[in-house]
Amino acid sequence: MRPTLAVVGAGAKAVAVAAKAAELNHMGVDVPEVVAVERTGVAANWQAEGGWTDGQHRLGTSPEKDVGFPYRSSFPVLRAGAQAPGRNAELDDRMTRHSWQSYLIATGQFAEWIDRGRPAPTHRRWSQYLRWVATNCEMNVISGEVTRIAVDTEADAPRWALHTSEKAVLADGLMITGPGQPERSILPGNPRVLSIAQFWHRAARNELSAERVAVIGGGETAASMLNELFRHRVSTITVISPGVTLFTRGEGFFENMLFSDPTGWTALTLEERRDALARTDRGVFSARVQEALLSDDRIRHLRGRVAHAVARDSRIRLTLSTNQGGENLETAHGFDLVIDGSGADALWFVPLLGQDALDLLELGLGGPLTGESLQEFIGDDLALTDITPKLFLPGLSGLTQGPGFPNLSCLGLLSDRILGSDLVANRGLSERPSGRANASTPEIAHRAAG
Numbered sequence: 227m228r229p230t231l232a233v234v235g236a237g238a239k240a241v242a243v244a245a246k247a248a249e250l251n252h253m254g255v256d257v258p259e260v261v262a263v264e265r266t267g268v269a270a271n272w273q274a275e276g277g278w279t280d281g282q283h284r285l286g287t288s289p290e291k292d293v294g295f296p297y298r299s300s301f302p303v304l305r306a307g308a309q310a311p312g313r314n315a316e317l318d319d320r321m322t323r324h325s326w327q328s329y330l331i332a333t334g335q336f337a338e339w340i341d342r343g344r345p346a347p348t349h350r351r352w353s354q355y356l357r358w359v360a361t362n363c364e365m366n367v368i369s370g371e372v373t374r375i376a377v378d379t380e381a382d383a384p385r386w387a388l389h390t391s392e393k394a395v396l397a398d399g400l401m402i403t404g405p406g407q408p409e410r411s412i413l414p415g416n417p418r419v420l421s422i423a424q425f426w427h428r429a430a431r432n433e434l435s436a437e438r439v440a441v442i443g444g445g446e447t448a449a450s451m452l453n454e455l456f457r458h459r460v461s462t463i464t465v466i467s468p469g470v471t472l473f474t475r476g477e478g479f480f481e482n483m484l485f486s487d488p489t490g491w492t493a494l495t496l497e498e499r500r501d502a503l504a505r506t507d508r509g510v511f512s513a514r515v516q517e518a519l520l521s522d523d524r525i526r527h528l529r530g531r532v533a534h535a536v537a538r539d540s541r542i543r544l545t546l547s548t549n550q551g552g553e554n555l556e557t558a559h560g561f562d563l564v565i566d567g568s569g570a571d572a573l574w575f576v577p578l579l580g581q582d583a584l585d586l587l588e589l590g591l592g593g594p595l596t597g598e599s600l601q602e603f604i605g606d607d608l609a610l611t612d613i614t615p616k617l618f619l620p621g622l623s624g625l626t627q628g629p630g631f632p633n634l635s636c637l638g639l640l641s642d643r644i645l646g647s648d649l650v651a652n653r654g655l656s657e658r659p660s661g662r663a664n665a666s667t668p669e670i671a672h673r674a675a676g
């Protein structure tokens with residue numbers, strides 16, 4: 227029986243891994259059975275239903291950075307196998323069937339896309355592409371929201387048990403994806419403080435109008451919301467982020483290369499890597515968004531971290547703390563509407579971990595589970611080192627493995643690393659004798675308990 231790799235969320239990463247697993251399976255390579263557990267629908271976070279976007283805003287990275295990018299497979303078994311020459315090239319060739327351009331060709335949109343100058347697709351179109359790939363590779367998706375992650379010790383080796391309200395899915399390896407939940411808010415329940423999901427909901431109903439608006443966060447999520455806010459009746463927009471200013475991503479060849487090709491990343495010191503991430507990734511707006519920001523005089527930037535928020539006199543008072551010359555300075559500011567766009571939280575899954583799962587991880591980490599400790603423990607396969615069963619955390623792997631792994635920059639490489647990992651000791655990956663296809667199991671009912 228093939229080991230199972232469960233993925234929380236059927237988003238871009240799950241689709242990329244499922245597509246590559248399907249192609250490797252056709253090539254006769256034993257790879258894990260990939261099962262995604264999804265609370266809404268495939269690629270939901272790229273549509274309005276996921277709460278992170280209204281679907282109309284445009285992808286920041288190029289769509290050619292699709293599920294197979296950078297089409298430079300280096301799959302361990304194919305690299306080492308008897309018929310090694312050409313096998314990775316064959317895999318790349320097979321993956322082009324799932325490319326952005328193949329999608330456009332299959333859906334009759336290719337010529338128009340070229341003639342329009344290769345525009346960045348809307349988030350919605352990107353989700354349609356991901357759904358097309360998922361359908362083509364017969365991706366196995368189980369509907370349900372994962373509410374608890376535990377460790378199952380009934381079999382010989384421990385496995386992950388993913389609990390939804392209806393069932394438990396058992397798996398030999400687990401990959402966590404996505405930015406977390408868009409319903410977070412610094413002042414839940416207050417109508418003047420909106421979560422990301424509430425913002426998009428109100429924007430769709432044209433219910434965003436206020437004098438002084440604050441947007442907390444300086445990342446891609448906040449950027450999409452700023453792009454939308456311009457169209458509504460607001461007098462001033464203050465972007466609050468800890469950075470000295472709102473930086474622009476350079477998007478030149480050398481920066482892009484860091485994301486597409488992590489070769490050499492591990493040779494940098496941790497300090498150099500943190501510096502590179504700060505310049506290119508965290509709290510940095512794309513050039514396109516910056517261009518729009520510059521031309522609108524309603525927008526201001528305020529440096530600081532929001533320490534707390536209170537409702538007072540029909541306004542929201544935010545207390546910002548700023549480090550100035552080594553001293554912590556607190557300042558208060560009033561707004562009519564606050565949008566909490568602090569966005570993606572790579573540790574969003576931690577509250578789902580049961581005590582047994584927490585104990586297992588803390589034992590492996592040799593101390594308390596923190597963002598820092600998790601990041602530093604991520605190995606070449608994007609999983610925590612020396613922890614069984616395997617826990618793949620691509621969202622936290624930027625620091626040790628390369629800045630492209632948490633996002634869409636090298637989904638093909640990400641799939642190689644994850645599928646090339648040995649999920650079950652003594653049941654390592656191998657090439658099957660030719661001609662014996664491994665039929666993909668459509669449902670994992672035999673492995674689903676409860």
Ligand SMILES: Cc1cc2nc3c(=O)[nH]c(=O)nc-3n(C[C@H](O)[C@H](O)[C@H](O)COP(=O)(O)OP(=O)(O)OC[C@H]3O[C@@H](n4cnc5c(N)ncnc54)[C@H](O)[C@@H]3O)c2cc1C
Nearest residue numbers: 235237238239264265271285286287371372403404633634
């Ligand atoms: C508005 C916005 C724009 C972005 N633009 C870019 C861009 O242009 N380029 C780029 O590289 N990155 C971009 N990002 C970052 C982006 O999040 C990642 O690059 C990419 O989506 C990660 O893919 P993923 O598979 O990890 O997650 P996603 O594609 O977000 O998928 C996560 C899935 O998990 C599901 N889910 C969540 N919780 C649960 C649960 N408890 N149980 C079951 N299912 C669950 C969700 O419904 C969702 O379908 C953007 C992010 C946002 C929010």
